[in-house]
Amino acid sequence: MFSKNLLAVFALVGSAFAVCPDALRFGSLAISPEPIVLGQPVTFTANNTCAIELGYTPVYSDYTLVVPAANNSGYQPPIYFARRDGPFDNIDTFSITFDPTYYGFTTYPDSQYEVVWTTTHVGNNDSYGTTLTTGSITYAVSIAQASD
Incomplete structure (x- = not known):
């Protein structure tokens, strides 16, 4: 009887960890609409559920639009477009509009882009104590x- 109960507990614990794989330790991000249409609202939905469950609760989050290094001519700086301060609910949603007249969009209209979502959380270490x-x-x- 004891071993059956113990196995049942292990199964429950194992399934709890399977819900939030380590790959989601910083959360997940959804962007709508895709593609982003300049001059129109874009909604960002950051899901912090697994980050919080795995112990990576964000203190704040930064959002940057970048041209990947392999495609960057060297003249396209990152566009820092949002900082969101915690405490966070499991889901953080906000909308912004990118300026269609920004020189990076007009000078390099065919560039590839990435949104980089960086979360900062408190880490504890035996050697160094509490750090961000x-x-x-x-x-x-x-x-x-946008089409005319």
């Missing part, structure tokens, strides 16, 4: 000019 550490998620996006 970061983790990032990269999300490839397409950018389109």
